[in-house]
Amino acid sequence: MDLRVLIIVNSASESFDDFDKYILPYIKVFGIPYIIHDRAHGTLSDCNYQLIILGHNHLELSNDSSWTVSEKELLLKSLKKGTGIVSFDAYSNILDDFFVLSDSIVNTSKIVISSEPHYVTALKFPEEVIEFKNEVNNNAVMSIHRVILSENVQNLAYADDVPFIFCKSAFEGRFLQWLSYKWIDPSIRGPLWNMDDLLWRSIVWAAKKPFVARMIPNFATIRVDDCCGDHGYYSENPFQWVDIASEYGFKPWIGFFYEDISPKALDKMRELITEGKITAQFHGVELFGRIFSNDDETTHGILKTIKEWFETVGGEFPLSKYFIPHAYDLTSNAIPVLKYLGVEFIGLPYELDSGGAAGGIGNPWLKAGPYRRHFEGVDGNPMEISTVNRPFYYADRFLESNESASFFNIITEIRDINGYEWFDFKKDDSENIDVDEAIKNGTLILKRCFDSKIFANLFTHEDTWRGKFISNITPKDWRTIIAGVVSNLSSYELRFPTLDEAAMYVRELSQSYIERAEYFQEEDIVRITIRSSNYPTEVTVFSEYSGFILESSYPLENKDLAKEINIKLKKERLPEYNTIFTREFPVRENISQEPLLLGTKFYSVVPGEIERVRFYSASNESGLHQIQILNCRTGEVELGPIYWNIECSASGWMEFKLSEPLKISSNTEYIVFISTSLDKTDKYIYVSAPGYFCSALNREYLRTVTDSGVYLSNFQTMSENKEVQSSFFRDIVFKAII
Numbered sequence: 248m249d250l251r252v253l254i255i256v257n258s259a260s261e262s263f264d265d266f267d268k269y270i271l272p273y274i275k276v277f278g279i280p281y282i283i284h285d286r287a288h289g290t291l292s293d294c295n296y297q298l299i300i301l302g303h304n305h306l307e308l309s310n311d312s313s314w315t316v317s318e319k320e321l322l323l324k325s326l327k328k329g330t331g332i333v334s335f336d337a338y339s340n341i342l343d344d345f346f347v348l349s350d351s352i353v354n355t356s357k358i359v360i361s362s363e364p365h366y367v368t369a370l371k372f373p374e375e376v377i378e379f380k381n382e383v384n385n386n387a388v389m390s391i392h393r394v395i396l397s398e399n400v401q402n403l404a405y406a407d408d409v410p411f412i413f414c415k416s417a418f419e420g421r422f423l424q425w426l427s428y429k430w431i432d433p434s435i436r437g438p439l440w441n442m443d444d445l446l447w448r449s450i451v452w453a454a455k456k457p458f459v460a461r462m463i464p465n466f467a468t469i470r471v472d473d474c475c476g477d478h479g480y481y482s483e484n485p486f487q488w489v490d491i492a493s494e495y496g497f498k499p500w501i502g503f504f505y506e507d508i509s510p511k512a513l514d515k516m517r518e519l520i521t522e523g524k525i526t527a528q529f530h531g532v533e534l535f536g537r538i539f540s541n542d543d544e545t546t547h548g549i550l551k552t553i554k555e556w557f558e559t560v561g562g563e564f565p566l567s568k569y570f571i572p573h574a575y576d577l578t579s580n581a582i583p584v585l586k587y588l589g590v591e592f593i594g595l596p597y598e599l600d601s602g603g604a605a606g607g608i609g610n611p612w613l614k615a616g617p618y619r620r621h622f623e624g625v626d627g628n629p630m631e632i633s634t635v636n637r638p639f640y641y642a643d644r645f646l647e648s649n650e651s652a653s654f655f656n657i658i659t660e661i662r663d664i665n666g667y668e669w670f671d672f673k674k675d676d677s678e679n680i681d682v683d684e685a686i687k688n689g690t691l692i693l694k695r696c697f698d699s700k701i702f703a704n705l706f707t708h709e710d711t712w713r714g715k716f717i718s719n720i721t722p723k724d725w726r727t728i729i730a731g732v733v734s735n736l737s738s739y740e741l742r743f744p745t746l747d748e749a750a751m752y753v754r755e756l757s758q759s760y761i762e763r764a765e766y767f768q769e770e771d772i773v774r775i776t777i778r779s780s781n782y783p784t785e786v787t788v789f790s791e792y793s794g795f796i797l798e799s800s801y802p803l804e805n806k807d808l809a810k811e812i813n814i815k816l817k818k819e820r821l822p823e824y825n826t827i828f829t830r831e832f833p834v835r836e837n838i839s840q841e842p843l844l845l846g847t848k849f850y851s852v853v854p855g856e857i858e859r860v861r862f863y864s865a866s867n868e869s870g871l872h873q874i875q876i877l878n879c880r881t882g883e884v885e886l887g888p889i890y891w892n893i894e895c896s897a898s899g900w901m902e903f904k905l906s907e908p909l910k911i912s913s914n915t916e917y918i919v920f921i922s923t924s925l926d927k928t929d930k931y932i933y934v935s936a937p938g939y940f941c942s943a944l945n946r947e948y949l950r951t952v953t954d955s956g957v958y959l960s961n962f963q964t965m966s967e968n969k970e971v972q973s974s975f976f977r978d979i980v981f982k983a984i985i
Contacts (some may be wrong), residue, residue, distance in 0.1 A: 479718025
């Protein structure tokens, strides 16, 4: 079976350019192997693929180019054999009993996720609202036709009140329809803005399994500009914040101010480079730019400044292959200098010689891939929060026409969550950072990257010259922030490469492709032919078991330019049990002056039984605890109170086996409560992780929504519980009945 996706387009259509502008960039970012059939050059004759994508509107131009009887029969025959179809053509209704498009056109301003659980929407919470209108697009609307759905068609998302993404299992295959793709236009919404997961998951859901793609793994990287090392709280211990981040896996990229870094800080930076804990590169201040320029702005002058500095500090040392100039301000004269410094990758969202972010609020963004090749616009001035809340991602060749001066441009900034930075200082006391808010923002930024399948990066500054950044954060608070972000995202199975390593991986994905992919069912083998430049990558294989979609990654180490690689698939099975928490760990120990009933709100997408409850106990949290499970729909306590004594030496995850399993219904919210110790008289201890429930979480069977951490002090009034984003590590052991 051919595992490539067949994409159908029509180059004679008025909407043909939409495919290149809106759909194809996503196909490439998701690493989906594909071939294209152009209806303008012949009728469809082969549909023996795992998935067919109808690539843009108006594949049928007129009666002369409408689907022929043989084409429709071929598509329906493929559906009967299990081939999936994802349609981005709202005007081509392949299935006569799927939907009817109305002549009525409405302007919509938001997307509303359906309340019914589905794989496509599993990274959203039920009835989540995604607003188009914001500070960037004050008048954003999307025009779509009203539509009438046939019976047995499931609507996954609405545009206002109009069905927008809907699907149907047809014969052995699946059909999914997007009513519009114009939300991808930056004038309406744009990529990376909380919609991309719906796109790739709709493709994966519809496809016959196995389905393959080369997606970016969950690389967690940190980029820190404006580094001096020994300012603020780190004056006595330069770059201590790096050592702390390293304890949790991060290997930061450091853009250093060569003018301001002290000998002591430089020695520490060299040590960190040697130990592999960081990569570092010149950043400025006044060196590479038009606004932030060297005294001698010529190539010779810039190079002379750098060489003289190296002589002053005792010689050269290994530098990062990745480079970002201060304020993104880079001139053509600096390009040969970057080659001298060994740079292969840059992070630049503006044109050369434009002054970058310092060039003015109207400085246009760089037109480059994957998502901005066809669009013009501005990102505003990063110093003004209201103008910069648009997320962007570049992964494309830069100065491609000049091979001797070309680089790979890669940069991610998710600015819509908290503007230009990912932490804030409390408004009532500028010296104290809001630690919980920083954890939440960092979690949401990386999660957005992972869910969008792009290069994931947390970006901030160190020095205090124009604001309050890492230098103003105490080592204790910095540790809590980093630990909180890592804990909250542990279920993503984070990997921690250097930024250089992540950039090399993304460049390889951008410059290579799967030429052919086949599945041999008898041997359960996927055979892939890949065109590459020998940098090892991975392929993700999606499989399906009892209606649940599973995924596994397999290494692709290709020593030849084009070579067949055989992958023996793992025997995928659903887990027998599910828990809400997986690899997460507490980052804070709390003391209450009164006993608390602490809980987690959850629901299951299938019926099943709770066999055990569990919680994470601090080392001094011994004593008698109370267990209850509340049905949120009925308001009834379905289990408990049950009392559980924890021994004084116990710590970590504690489990309590129920005398009889508690049966629970699907798609019904429950709260599992486990109290603090009840036999203390002065202090009641419990652990937490701020920001864990800042977005929806999904396991194979179990789900949570935002604010699913629950607590109350009056044990008799369960309805008065307070819901927060913090986790208190109260959990269940759930067995699905499938």
